[in-house]
Amino acid sequence: MRFVFTLLLLLFINVIIVKAQHAQISFIPKWQNQVLELGKYYPLSSIDSVKVDVVKFYITNISFWKQGKQVYASPIKYHLIDLENNTVIKLNLPSKLSYDTIQFFIGTDSVANSTGAKAGDLDPMYGMYWAWQSGYINVKIEGSSSVCKTRKNAFQYHLGGYLSPNQTLQQLAFANTSNNINIAILIDSILQHHTLINTTEVMSPSVHAVKYMQQFKQSFQLVR
Amino acid sequence: MKKQVVVILGLVAIITLFAFVAKVHFLYPKHFPKPIYNFNNNKLTESKILLGKALFYDPILSKDGSISCSSCHNSYNAFAHTDHELSHGINDQIGFRNAPALFNLAWQQHFMWDGAINHLDMQALAPINHPKEMGENLLDVVIKLQASPLYKTLFKRAFNDTIVTGERLLKAMSQFELTLISANSKYDKVMEKQTDFTEQEKSGYTLFKQHCNSCHTEPLFSSYGFANNGLPVDTTLNDYGKLNITQKSEDSLMFKIPTLRNLSYTYPYMHDGRFKKLYEVLQHYTKGVKQSATLAHQLKNNITLSANQKTDLLAFMLTLNDSVFVFNPNHRYPHQVFNSHQTNKIQTNKL
Structure with missing residues (x-):
């Protein structure tokens, strides 16, 4: 009896291993074509500099498409990326999955935002949930710059909002057939000199949050 | 083989029993x-x-x-x-x-x-x-x-x-x-036909349905929606309620409608606790409502209550106290x- 059970279990595991193919999505922050290091100063102009301390964001609902039709959706829906310690999403795909496009969202959907406490990467203890008002912070970017006329020259962008008209969820798709997907985030395209002078804080759902989320989306580039 | 089946069935039975015992029904x-x-x-x-x-x-x-x-x-x-x-x-x-x-x-x-x-x-x-x-x-x-x-x-x-x-x-x-x-107030017992209101409480209940029920909807005694009930802004707080969150002008002075259950235990009243007594609350609704763009339509015209009617209404409200709870x-x-x-x-x- 035990032997048969073990044999069946091994067969089952074998089937899973043979069937799956692995894929990974890596996020690489860039500052003017160099890999950005958190906590390091980068020149913003001839006299000013900027330091990025925190970049955290949600990547959600990853799906694979072929000729305009969805062929696979990852069952793990929500991934919290933290450039300090977690920059890679690993996925198990069905064997022989063939696709020409990968699609995902930056930010959390309204279901995650409105149906109570969530586990895993959505756990509010990770500091990506507003306490004073319901809703996830979809993107958190914090740091300091000599151009910011604030206490400790700090800037804080906490971008979120799931209700109309300030929905911040952003959809992205890249033409891609590789299982090893590298996506550069051009941080210097977001933290520009004039941006940091004009806006040092975004802390609630607003038109500003939507605008910066769109800029954040545009900073994502597939590395070929 | 038989022994293993018995053990497995036994375990399933224990787990099921445990789940049954531990589960709480929301009554x-x-x-x-x-x-x-x-x-x-x-x-x-x-x-x-x-x-x-x-x-x-x-x-x-x-x-x-x-x-x-x-x-x-x-x-x-x-x-x-x-x-x-x-x-x-x-x-x-x-x-x-x-x-x-x-x-x-x-x-x-x-x-x-x-x-x-x-x-x-x-x-x-x-x-x-x-x-x-x-x-x-x-x-x-x-x-x-x-x-x-x-x-x-x-x-x-x-x-x-x-x-x-x-x-x-x-x-x-x-x-x-x-x-x-x-859910154990006198009102609840009346609804469950275990007791009756007094004549005064009956009169108060009629007045309640006429003047209060559209926002403080029974049986929960709140619709749990939001309303501007005409309170003048306390300039030491400048609290505009829902507007602070949504930044929409139509939400100015909108506050969550509180329940009228257990009023004897929950004073003072309103979002800033400005009224210590229920009588002051009735005074507000009959004489103190401030007109503004977002004021609840039910309060656009003054509510008129005689002294006796106020007493009857308060008598009904006291039937919403739930000492069992x-x-x-x-x-x-x-x-x-x-x-x-x-x-x-x-x-x-x-x-």
């Missing part, structure tokens, strides 16, 4: 509507309710260990903060709103006077994080609980392992709060849980 009277809270995502069990109760009464949730939820939500006051216009938090700081009573929460979609919170599970985050309330953050609470022998035991009992997460903590707190059901020992500070922790002997049969 409410026939004259109540269906709850809004989705219990499928957070199935009630005795051990999770107990964990939630311990968390509710434990100042470990605050930065300096001085303030618990019960500091501003006292069971003897229907979980409101009697005698305090505005509630206070760590370092004796005064907040800017009156702590609302907590009961019948399974029927509510939005929380806080301004509706900033969209789900019961997430409500506790607001006072935990607010610098003038508990001044703490969820991750630090989780770390403190992980180091606590008491909570190791309580989490193990509730979840079959000792892992503390934010989700588990918040859902356990919801479980305790969901058990706070007020207010003095329910199951809702009180769980001495046994905390005492057994101090003596390091958690008595399983008494938890």
